[in-house]
Amino acid sequence: MEQFDLDLGRVIGIIKDRNCKTVGLQFPEGLKRRAPGIAGDIEEKTGAHVIISGNPCFGACDIDTILAGRVDALFHFGHAGMGKYDNVVFIEARLNVDVVPAVMKAIPLLKNGKVGLITTVQHVHKLDEVCAVLKEHGKECVIGTGDGRVAYPGQVLGCNFTAARVDCEEILYLGSGIFHPLGVAIATGKKVIAADPYMNQAVEVAPEKFLRKRGGYIARAMDAAVFGIIVSTKSGQNRMELAMRLKALAEKHGKKGFIIEMELVIPEQLLAFRADAYVNTACPRITIDDAERFHAPVLTPQEFESALGERGIEDIEMDEIFQDT
C-alpha cells in the first residue's frame, strides 16, 4: 500500500504563525479524498475557516489563483514549488516506498559506467540512496540540476527534462509511468532505463512506436485548413507569445488560425469549435495522454511546424516549458 507523507504539522504551524483567518487547500486528484479530513483537522486546531479547491489539479503549474486571492494562505499539496506567489505554500508529498529492488533490476540493463539519474518529486529524497547502490555496482552517478522550473536536482516534470541533459552515457529514470522516461529518451536522444518501484520492474524505453503514432497525427493535420491554437490560463502554462507566433506561421502558409484560451483543455470543449486540427501550447502531456480522446488531430508546437513543412519530421522535439516561458 503506497503512502504519501504530508507535513500537516508544518501547515498548522504556518497558519498559527501568520495568524491566518481563512486558508485554502489544493490537492492533486489522488489526494483529494484526504481533503475533508485534513480540513476538519485544521479547523479544529487553528480555528481558521478552510476552503477546499474543487478544481482539477495536475501539477505545480496549476495553482488555484482565484482561491489564492480569497484566502490568507493557500496550501498546495503534492507538488514541489514552481513560480513566485505571496501566499501559496507548497506541501510536498513524499512517497515511502522501497526503491532499491527496482534499481537492482535496472542495473543489469545499464551497459555503461556513467549514469544520469532522474526522478519525479515523490522520490527525490531517495536519489542519494540510489546513487550509493549504483556506486556499489561500479557505476558513476550524475545528477543534473535542471533549470529554474524544477525544484530539486534530478527532478523531471512532464514538461521539463532539463535535469536529464547531463554529460552521461545512459539515463536511469526512477518512478512509475511511461511519459517521463519516454520524454527524456526523445529529448536527450539517449538510452533510458525506467525503474518502477511500484511494479518492481525495470525496462528499456523504446520511443519508436510512439514517434510513429505521432507521425500519423502530423500527416492527418497536413490537410487541415483551420487550426485552433490552444492557450492555457493556468499559472504555469500560459504561452500566449508562442501561440501568436504559431498563428502567424499558419497564416504564412495560407491556413486559418484562431486562438482559444481555456482553463481545462478537454476534448468535449474543443469539439464545439469544429476546427480541422488543433495545436496545444498548454500542458504538453495533454497532447500526448489524451490523443486518442480528441476528435481531431492535436499537435505539439513542434509537430505543427512539421505539418506546415517548417521542420523535418526527423527534427521533432518533445514540447517542453522552460524557466523563462
Next chain:
Amino acid sequence: MEQFDLDLGRVIGIIKDRNCKTVGLQFPEGLKRRAPGIAGDIEEKTGAHVIISGNPCFGACDIDTILAGRVDALFHFGHAGMGKYDNVVFIEARLNVDVVPAVMKAIPLLKNGKVGLITTVQHVHKLDEVCAVLKEHGKECVIGTGDGRVAYPGQVLGCNFTAARVDCEEILYLGSGIFHPLGVAIATGKKVIAADPYMNQAVEVAPEKFLRKRGGYIARAMDAAVFGIIVSTKSGQNRMELAMRLKALAEKHGKKGFIIEMELVIPEQLLAFRADAYVNTACPRITIDDAERFHAPVLTPQEFESALGERGIEDIEMDEIFQDT
C-alpha cells in the same frame, strides 16, 4: 431551421470606436461553432487580435473574467446582461422563430382571464406579439419586471423566477425545455402552461413527479455524516455567505460540513472527495439537471435544510439567486 441573429455590425463598431487592440469572444456551447468564422471576420475588419474563450459557458452569470482581464473588450454572446463590468459587452442572441402557432395551442389550456406571460431572453422581443394574440382571445396579459438580475420584463432565468411573481391566475411560458416552467410552477404555486415554439406544442406543467424524485434525494441525504458544500467561483454564482451558514447548520446538527470552491461543478470532480452528500450553492440547474450523474445525493440549500429537519418537506422552495446575492 433555427437561426440566431448576432449583431456583428455592433461588435465591429465598438471595437473601432474604442480602438481596441485585443478583444475576447465568449460564446455559449450552442454558438461556439460560429466562433472561428466570427473571429476571422473581426480580425479582417478591425485588425484587432482576437482570443476566443474555450471554457464552458452556460449563462450571463458565467463571464470569463480571466480573459476579460487580458483584453481591451470582451464580447459575451447569447445572453442578456447581468452584473457590472468595465469592459464586457453583451451581444444577445435573438431567435427568429414564429411563436404564434404554439401560443394558439396554449390558448385552449388557459382557463382564466388574467395570464402572466414569461419567456427566456431568446424570445423576449416576441412578447408584445404574444400579448396581442392573447388579447384577441379575450385574455388579459400581465408581464412582470422581475428583480435586477433579469434584463427584460417577462424574462426568467433558471435561477430567477421573479418576473413570474405577478398578480395573475395562471402563467404562460414561451420557450423550450421543462426546467424554467417547472421552476415557475413550484416557485409561484400557480398553474403553468408551457408553449414550445420549436416543437409547436403546449402542455400544462405537472411538478408532482419531479418533487417526488427530489424527496428521494432528501431522504437519502438524511443519513449522511459528511456534507460537501459547493461554492462556485463564477462571476454571478458565488454564494459563500450562504455556504458558511449551511456549514454552521450542519455542525449544529452534529454533521461535518466542508466547503469546496470550484469553477466547473462536474460529477467526476466531486467523486474524488468521497463525501456522503453534497449541497450545491452554485447554479441551481446543476442540482436538478445533473442529478442522475452524481454518485451521491446533491441537494439545493432548501432541500438540505429539509434533510436536517429545519424545514418541512412541504415547504421546499426552488433555489433562486436574487439580485443582491
